[in-house]
Amino acid sequence: MRIGTLGEFRFIERVKKRFPKQSNAVLSIGDDCAVLGFTRGRYLLVTSDMLIQDVHFDLKKVSPSRVGRKALAASLSDIAAMAGIPKYYVVSLAVPAGMPVAFLDDFYSGMIKLAKEYGVELIGGDTNRADVFICDITVIGETEKRSLARRDGAKTGDDIFVTGSLGGSIKGKQYDFTPRLREARILVRDFRIHSMIDISDGLASDLCHITDASGVGAVIYEARLPVSRDADSKYGALSDGEDYELLFTLPPGSDDTVLNRKLGLPVTKIGKVVQRRRGVKIVTSEGKKRRLEKSGFRHF
Amino acid sequence: MRIGTLGEFRFIERVKKRFPKQSNAVLSIGDDCAVLGFTRGRYLLVTSDMLIQDVHFDLKKVSPSRVGRKALAASLSDIAAMAGIPKYYVVSLAVPAGMPVAFLDDFYSGMIKLAKEYGVELIGGDTNRADVFICDITVIGETEKRSLARRDGAKTGDDIFVTGSLGGSIKGKQYDFTPRLREARILVRDFRIHSMIDISDGLASDLCHITDASGVGAVIYEARLPVSRDADSKYGALSDGEDYELLFTLPPGSDDTVLNRKLGLPVTKIGKVVQRRRGVKIVTSEGKKRRLEKSGFRHF
Numbered sequence: 001m002r003i004g005t006l007g008e009f010r011f012i013e014r015v016k017k018r019f020p021k022q023s024n025a026v027l028s029i030g031d032d033c034a035v036l037g038f039t040r041g042r043y044l045l046v047t048s049d050m051l052i053q054d055v056h057f058d059l060k061k062v063s064p065s066r067v068g069r070k071a072l073a074a075s076l077s078d079i080a081a082m083a084g085i086p087k088y089y090v091v092s093l094a095v096p097a098g099m100p101v102a103f104l105d106d107f108y109s110g111m112i113k114l115a116k117e118y119g120v121e122l123i124g125g126d127t128n129r130a131d132v133f134i135c136d137i138t139v140i141g142e143t144e145k146r147s148l149a150r151r152d153g154a155k156t157g158d159d160i161f162v163t164g165s166l167g168g169s170i171k172g173k174q175y176d177f178t179p180r181l182r183e184a185r186i187l188v189r190d191f192r193i194h195s196m197i198d199i200s201d202g203l204a205s206d207l208c209h210i211t212d213a214s215g216v217g218a219v220i221y222e223a224r225l226p227v228s229r230d231a232d233s234k235y236g237a238l239s240d241g242e243d244y245e246l247l248f249t250l251p252p253g254s255d256d257t258v259l260n261r262k263l264g265l266p267v268t269k270i271g272k273v274v275q276r277r278r279g280v281k282i283v284t285s286e287g288k289k290r291r292l293e294k295s296g297f298r299h300f
Numbered sequence: 301m302r303i304g305t306l307g308e309f310r311f312i313e314r315v316k317k318r319f320p321k322q323s324n325a326v327l328s329i330g331d332d333c334a335v336l337g338f339t340r341g342r343y344l345l346v347t348s349d350m351l352i353q354d355v356h357f358d359l360k361k362v363s364p365s366r367v368g369r370k371a372l373a374a375s376l377s378d379i380a381a382m383a384g385i386p387k388y389y390v391v392s393l394a395v396p397a398g399m400p401v402a403f404l405d406d407f408y409s410g411m412i413k414l415a416k417e418y419g420v421e422l423i424g425g426d427t428n429r430a431d432v433f434i435c436d437i438t439v440i441g442e443t444e445k446r447s448l449a450r451r452d453g454a455k456t457g458d459d460i461f462v463t464g465s466l467g468g469s470i471k472g473k474q475y476d477f478t479p480r481l482r483e484a485r486i487l488v489r490d491f492r493i494h495s496m497i498d499i500s501d502g503l504a505s506d507l508c509h510i511t512d513a514s515g516v517g518a519v520i521y522e523a524r525l526p527v528s529r530d531a532d533s534k535y536g537a538l539s540d541g542e543d544y545e546l547l548f549t550l551p552p553g554s555d556d557t558v559l560n561r562k563l564g565l566p567v568t569k570i571g572k573v574v575q576r577r578r579g580v581k582i583v584t585s586e587g588k589k590r591r592l593e594k595s596g597f598r599h600f
Contacts (some may be wrong), residue, residue, distance in 0.1 A: 004397030004429075014401075034423035036388065038441075039339050046425045048438065050392040055429055088336065092350040092392075092436045096306030101314075123334035126348045126436070129355055136392045136426070136436040138348065140336075193477075 013298025031151065032081040032198060033141070043148055045141040047078040053132040064103045065110030065134070066175040072111045072202070073088045075139040076118060077178035081198035083149040084121045084141040086181065089138055094130030094233045107135075118181055147188045149196035149248070154214035158194050158249035158273035161256065163265060166203055167240045172240040184246060190262055196248040204238045206247055207295040208280055217278040220292070221270030222285045234285070238293050249273055257262040311551030323369060331451065332381040334443070343448055345441040347378040353432040363402045365410030367435070372411045374500070375439040375546045376418060376479035381489040381498035383449040384441040386420045386481065391437055394430030407435075418481055429540045436521040447488045449496035449548070452513035458494050458549035458573035460518060461556065463565060466503055467531025467540045474542040484546060490562055496548040502540045505594040506547055506579055517578040520592070522585045532583070539595050549573055 004015075026287060028042055038044040051071045053059060059067070073160065078140045079086045095104065120139065180198070183260050187193050195214055199206045203225075214294070229239040251271075259267035338344040351371045353359060359367070365454040376433065379386045391411070415422065420439065440452075463480055480498070487493050491584060495514055499506045503525075511518050552572075559567040582594045 001401045002398055006401055021378070024519075031424070034388070034390065036423065038344075043385065044338075044440075046342075046390055046423060046438075046440065048390050048392045048424065048436075049318075050394060050426050050428050050432045050436065052394055054427055055394075073528060088346070089333070090334065090346055090348050090438060092348045092438075094434065098302050101301045101306055121345060122567075123336070124331070124348065126350050128350050128352055130352045130432075130434075132431075134350075134394065134430075136348075138346075138390060138392075138438040140344075140440075140543075194332060202360055297567065 003297070008129065032078040033084065034216050036147065042142050043145055045079055045082055045084040045143060046138065047075050048136060048138045049074040049078070050134065050136040052134050059133070062175060064106035068107035068110030069114050070175045071135045071137050072114050073177060073179050073244070075137050076114070076120070077177075077198045079139055079141040079245065080179050080181045080184040081144065081196055082144040083147050083184040083193070083196065085185070086118055086139050086141040086243055088123045088140045089120050089137055091117065091121060091125035091135065092234050093125065093127045094132070094134035094135060096131060097129055097287065098134065117239040118179070123204060129165050131150065142180070142270055148257040149184065149188055149193050150214035151195055151197045151210050154210050154216050154249045154272055154273045155251070156216055156275050157252050159252055159269050160207070160218060160220060160247070160249050160271040160273060161267055161269055162199070162203065162226060162245055162247050163171070163263065164243070164245040165226040165228035165266065166199065166245060167228045167236030169228070169230070169240055169242040171230040173228070173230065177242070177244040179244060180246045183265065186262055187246070187248060190206060191254065191259070192251055194249045194251065198263065199245045199247050200241060201243045202239045202245065202295070203243070207292070208294050210247065212279050215276050216278045217274040217276050218271055219274055219278070219283060221283045223271045225266060225267060252259035310346070323559065327442070332378040333384065335382065335448065338516065341445055342442050343445055345379055345382055345384040345443060346438065349374040349378070349439045350434065350435060350436040351488060352434050362475060364406040368410030369408035369414050370475045371435045371437050372414050372420070372439070373477060373479050374456070375385070375437050376414070376420070376481060377498045377500065379439055379441040379497055380479050380484040380546065381449065382443065383447050383484040383493070383496065384443040386418055386439050387484070388421050388423045389415065389437055390423060391425035391426065391435065394428045394432070394434035396433060397535040398428055399433065399537070407513070409498045437490060437596040447506045449484065449488055449493050451495055451497045451510050454495035454510050454514035454516050454549045454573045455551070456516055456573055456575050457550055457552050459554055459569050460507070460520060460547070460549050460571040460573060461567055461569055462503065462526060462545055462547050463558065463563065463567055464501070464529035465526040465529045465566065466499065466543050466544070466545060467536030469530065469540055469542040471526070471530040475565050477542070477544040479544060480546045483565065487546070488564055491554065492551055494549045496546060499543045499547050501547045501590065502539045502541045502595070504592050507592070508548065508594050510549070511580050513538060515576050517574040517576050517580055518571055518572055519578070519581045519583060520582045524568060524570045526566060526568040538582075
């Protein structure tokens with residue numbers, strides 16, 4: 001069988017089976033970050049993201065500084081998903097020999113600016129030759145043990161919330177999004193977060209990551225989805241990737257106007273966590289209940 | 301200017317200047333590992349190595365399991381250079397869609413076997429599509445603060461030692477080398493290591509890394525070089541890369557037979573650390589003193 005046939009998620013499942021979790025890792029393969037019990041009160045968080053020219057970005061269409069910014073921002077979003085504080089990053093690059101030095105300067109400029117904003121420090125990396133430009137960033141962060149947010153804690157009855165708006169990120173937000181680091185810290189400080197993830201694969205897919213990991217079902221309401229004006233349709237809010245918003249669940253009774261105010265950005269209650277046997281469903285704008293597929297949902 | 305003209309070391313210098321070391325990092329860009337002061341008594345070590353198909357290896361000539369082994373071993377060697385203990389690793393992959401799953405299984409097999417030998421745990425990674433196979437491994441390790449070996453501690457009068465034999469690693473050792481983790485730990489436990497590095501770029505180049513960082517000079521003796529039988533000439537022991545042996549300095553008077561016995565492998569005294577103004581020299585087999593260039597030395 002070829003990798004293209006197996007697909008990414010089944011590949012990750014395979015790797016997970018071959019590398020059972022050992023002593024010190026609290027969470028490992030398949031989560032947003034690896035979580036390591038490093039000191040008595042704190043966890044160490046580790047996450048990697050690789051960006052490949054002509055797979056993830058087209059240098060004819062996007063400036064090097066935006067690529068550099070995004071490369072770091074995607075990993076910061078993984079740290080945010082677990083309510084961590086990013087501390088350090090390592091950059092491994094593959095660079096075509098003919099690439100202008102000015103390109104790399106610009107690439108680093110985008111990264112530096114974002115890194116400064118969040119107090120993250122570049123500590124090393126590796127530089128190599130290749131035919132295309134590739135960047136792999138590893139971010140190391142930390143969090144108090146009591147503040148860790150994870151995807152497997154959703155409970156039946158929880159309300160489901162999402163920050164910001166969803167869909168159409170391909171029009172620009174995929175590069176210029178704000179990693180929700182500050183918001184995540186406010187959430188774990190002021191609310192009883194049961195589960196959290198960042199939306200990188202699309203709402204439908206990432207909601208299923210929460211329900212699968214938590215052993216629960218969910219119902220969301222199409223009419224409540226905070227559809228971005230960049231989205232081509234409501235469907236985009238479910239299936240478009242790279243929104244990098246936070247998807248989280250709270251015990252019933254939480255008020256989204258309080259959340260809005262505390263976080264200083266729109267937060268929308270989009271549904272409820274239900275029992276596992278009820279599956280993951282969407283109630284369409286026409287009031288019909290449909291099964292939510294990882295790639296969105298089938299209208300008929 | 302293009303990257304190919306600037307070269308790797310000048311590029312690293314540029315990056316170092318743009319990212320001055322901040323608060324928590326003890327050592328950062330340009331060393332074998334980043335060293336972070338994470339807890340009171342221990343440092344955290346972080347290192348990354350990227351391997352790219354057709355740049356670093358040719359899948360027509362080498363099995364996936366050997367590539368997998370090497371990908372991890374190269375980072376473990378960086379941990380060894382600082383006398384650290386490797387704990388965790390993260391694997392970011394770029395995989396062509398048409399690659400057989402059996403290839404990846406074999407790749408991971410080579411990695412797993414080595415990881416088990418040294419008790420290193422896979423904790424995460426990222427998987428992507430690309431036209432060629434790329435693997436970026438980040439290893440996280442630790443060491444007691446007092447055990448840290450660094451490249452900048454060489455002192456005038458030190459003897460210079462090297463483990464194993466050098467040169468010709470292209471014939472096989474570049475894949476099957478033993479990262480000198482155990483040996484490094486014995487060295488910091490039983491000897492007063494002043495400086496250490498692993499030989500990845502070649503003895504001449506890595507010796508200059510030690511002398512540059514320490515602000516010293518060095519004299520080595522061609523006749524004493526432990527030339528591997530795989531090396532094409534004595535010159536290969538100076539300039540061939542990927543030996544992954546340890547190069548270190550000890551206060552004068554250390555005996556290489558004691559080192560041999562403690563480490564259980566050949567250790568050779570190859571020269572002495574001298575004052576900075578005397579430069580880095582090699583005494584040839586004919587008794588002539590030559591300047592040692594990073595790429596070896598000029599005979600005439």
